[in-house]
Amino acid sequence: MTALLLSLHVLAAILTVGPVAITASMFPRAARQALAAPDQTNTAAVRLLHRVTRVYAVVGVAVPVLGYATGASLGVLSDAWLITSMVLTAAAAAVLIVLVLPGQRRVVAALDALPPAVAADSVEQGAARRLAMHAGIFNLLWAVVVVLMIYRPGSTTGAGL
Template sequence: MTKFFLALHILAAIVAIGPVAVAASMFPPVARRALAAPGAGDAEATMAVLYRICRIYALVGIAVPLFGFAAAGVMKVTGQTWVIVSIVLTLLAAVVLGALVLPRQAQLIEGGRDGAAASVKDTKQLAMFVGIFNLLWAAVTIIMIVRPGSTLGH
């Protein structure tokens, strides 16, 4: 059962978090192109697609901690420091995505439609938050591999 939940956890992370990380990273430069030439090209449509990918896969990403909890429970490691730290970092990543990245993407899309005062500064701030999101997930991945303090392996 351990291998089953661990495999589901890893597959969910790859399938759900990977697309969010890539789409969110692509969004700021596309938004800058849209700001530079409003109405020209397909940048606004691309922004909408990237935003939709981020939203949908963020919801699918809920499977990652669910399967992670299942795997940790079967492995009896839920109280270990490396698991607790990864849970905290995962929660922080979810907050960054839900409170800082997705709303700013939506604002940039709406700004493009409404002619609101979206600026390059907004895209740079979004890029910073996306970078934080990606760094948090990179840290979780490293913790899952290294498992500092774990009694599972040396």
């Protein structure tokens, strides 16, 4: 059962966190382009990136749920590396929920504003830059979690960098 849980956890992480990380990273550039030239193609790209980020973020809840079940199955829930991973996962979720998704929503709302010339004025210049920074923080947190999952400090079965 542990092998199945671990397999599902890794599969869920790859299939859900990966798309969120990519779309969150692509969104700021697409937002800058759409705000500079709010045509139908640029606006559609921004809407699509926001939708993918939002949908995969919701589905991504499976990752910590399966991770917790796997940790319980392995008997490592009290290990420092796993507790640190859980805290960093919660921090990444907070960055996504509190900073990335609302920032994307504001850009989409600005692009939906009529007339299009108003859209660029309604979202301040630094919005896309901040979104890029928030996406970078989100991705960095997940990168550290991945390293902890592979390295597992103190584990006798860890890869031991």
